[in-house]
Amino acid sequence: MGAPLPRLSYIGRYEVTEVVGCGGMGTVYCATDPRIGRRVAIKVLAGDYREDPDLLARFYREAKCTGSLQHQNIVTVYELGDQDGVPYLVMQYLEGESLDVIISDRRPLQISEKLGIMVQVCNGLNYAHQQGVIHRDIKPANIMVLKDGTAKIVDFGIAQAPGKRLTRKGQLVGSFYYMSPEQLNGNLELDLRTDVYSAGVVLFQLLTGSLPFEGKDTASTLYKIVHGPRPPLSDFLTGYPAELDTISRKALAIDREDRYASAEDFAFDLTRLRQQLEQALLASCLQQAVVAIERRTFDEAKQQLMQALKIDTHNTKARQLLYELQKAVEAERRKQQAVALRSQAEEACDNKRFDAALKYVQQALELDTDNSGLLRLREAIRQAQQRAASFKDGVSRARQALQRGDLDQARQAIDRALSIEPNDPAAKTLAITIARKQEAQVKPEPARKDELFQRSKESVLAVNLVEKAMADAKMLLSLNEAHEAEAALDKVRGQIFLVPPDLRRQVEKLRRDIGEKLPERGRNPFTATVAEGELPAAADSATLFGQPDVQEVEFRPPRKLEPPPPSPPAIDRRELLEELLEPRKTGRWAWSRQSWSWLAPTVIILILGVFSIFLFKTKNPSRAFAPATAPESSTAAPSYAEINAEPWGTVKQVFSLNGKKVLELNDATPLRVSLPAGKYIMKVEGPNAQTETIRIEVPRQGGKSYFVLFRKPDVEKIVTSP
Secondary structure (H helix, E strand, C coil), X not given: CCCCCCCCCEECCEEEEEEEEECCCEEEEEEEECCCCEEXXXXXXXXXXXXXXXXXXXXXXXXXXXXXXXXXXXXXXXXXXXXXXXXXXXXECCCEEEHHHHHHCCCCCCHHHHHXXXXXXXXXXXXXXXXXXECCCCCHHHXXXXXXXXXXECCCCCXXXXXXXXXXCCCCCCCHXXXXXXXXXCCCXXXXXXXXXXXXXXXXXXXXXXXXCCCCCHHHHHHHHHHCCCCXXXXXXXXXXXXXXXXXXXXXXXXXXXXXXXXXXXHHHHHHHHHHHHHHHHXXXXXXXXXXXXXXXXXXXXXXXXXXXXXCCCCHHHHHHHHHHHHHHHHHHHHHHHHHHHHHHXXXXXXXXXXXXXXXXXXXXXXXXXXXXHXXXXXXXXXXXXXXXXXXXXXXXXXXXXXXXXXXXXHXXXXXXXXXXXXXXXXHHHHHHHHHHHHHHXXXXXXXXXXXXXXXXXXXXXXXXXXXXXXXXXXXXXXXXXXXXXXXXXXXXXXXXXXXXXXXXXXXXXXXXXXXXXXXXXXXXXXXXXXXXXXXXXCCHHHHHCCCCCCCCCCCCCCCCCCXXXXXXXXXXXXXXXXXXXXXXXXXXXXXXXXXXXXXXHHHHHHHHHHHHHHHHXXXXXXXXXCCCCCXXXXXXXXXXXXXXXXXXXXXXXXXXXXXXXXXXXXXXXXXXXXXXXXXXXXXXXXXXXXXXXXXXXXXXEEEEEECCCCCCCHHHHHHCC
16 A cells, blocks of 8 residues: 555545644644544554554554553543555644653743653653553653643553563664663563653753763763763752752662662652742742732732742632732722823813813722822812803903993903913903003093103003014014014013004004914904904804814904094103103203204204215215125116114114225114125114124125114103104
């Protein structure tokens, strides 16, 4: 008969699924028993067994020996069959690894685990010996370790009954590294102690990763097995119990009379030593688990407890610690969920979604009841919710009062709202609208001089601060710093109501320009409407408050505004602000106001003359000064530099880079100076004799703008300005 087909579908009634492996005796398949759905392993004899009668004899011997053995540490044989003249053996399918793979991979097993494997091997051998079967080929390749740690002895192909010789004299059958001295000698009848010796070799190799007897060739190896000293474990191991050396030497004794009399005796000593090691290991695992739980390293604690329960499944302390660990893990999980909910609550609060924020906090408190931080956060959200409601109510009352024409009540309501949310843009715009309407209704009444003086003093200081804030905002806006420009105007929010209407309108226009530059804003119907001084009639406080989850409203177009009433009569600020100015000079150089009346026309004529000369020079730059850089062509567009040193800056002189004076000026900014293309140095004078020197660059075509900022107040200029 030929060899079995490489792609068998069925062997007997069994459905083949895959090839597990091939060996000298044949091929092993994985198959399924269709009657009960059980997975089995089927060993099919190799095709050349007719030329080797011993091969067929060994195959049937394995079937007979193994089939008579029913033990948890010996593979189970289900059936011996024949298909087309080819014998096959159906056995238990083992899911695991052979011991030689574990040894070669150097798996990190505890000594107690290795002893546990050998105890199971000895138990299986002891059962086989009791049934009159000697394995004769115990080696790591014939020991399978399943996934649950169970050890199974396989391949009883060369097994024999005690006192029977199945091989010819001088013939070796098996792996000689694991053969007993009497098995190599061949003159003695073998008994069960030959399996004890082989198990001792497997124990030595499992503990050390090396064979106990290895020579440079086969002859030297055989000599060491038969005559050589038994190697101590200390040549390969450290930190092991000394009793293990005694057990190993006794199992590997040359004279079988000095060996363990049975595999049961061998297993007894291994079990006793294993229990001692496991008790020490168990105590260590429990101690490390306690420490890990205290450190809240739960993964490490779980690993130690699983190791302890693997040693002693019913250990009370290990089970109690495992219960405490599960409670700690659950508490940590709830705490982490509470942290996540707190983060969601804070985010909702930042977005003014206070109902959702309170819901998240309440869920977090259900998970972490005693968390003081969550309790404080809940109280803070409630307070913020109350402030938001108060702000919303104040804005609503202010708008309603404005529609009724009750400006005093509207002013009080919007002031209360701004005290809660001072930076709300809609509320600020509404406050400006109310102030404008109040100003339009106020008629100037006779006032005492000291009252006018106080009002004018506050107005002058407010004008000074507002104009400087506008200069800062314009400079920042030109540098595309819209947020900083808006912040500069916000700093003088309290002074807006004290400045003249014209300056207030300039501030409002500048604020609208800034609003268009802000990326998150842009113009919207509501901003455009209130900028003209009128609130949308349909806007409610939810829109002003800016909540994202309130109902949107439709704004009505702005009504046409009535022209503003005439400004109150001008006040002589010089007379009212004497205390803000330096004392007037007296004596021969102190002229009266009438003394200056005849001099004013003369000064004006002189200024016009100087301006005409300057204008002539600027139109003919080649006659006024030598250009720093010659223009490219006469038809090029005029080049210039625009200087803005508001408020109250004056351009004095312009120099080329080599220090040569180019222009002598005395002109206030904003000022456009026509210059040829090139680089210059410009001196600018500010209030109180402050000076700044800046470097400017005039392009070949068009111009560039430069800003100079003077921050100190100049009350004299405000007072003396017409």
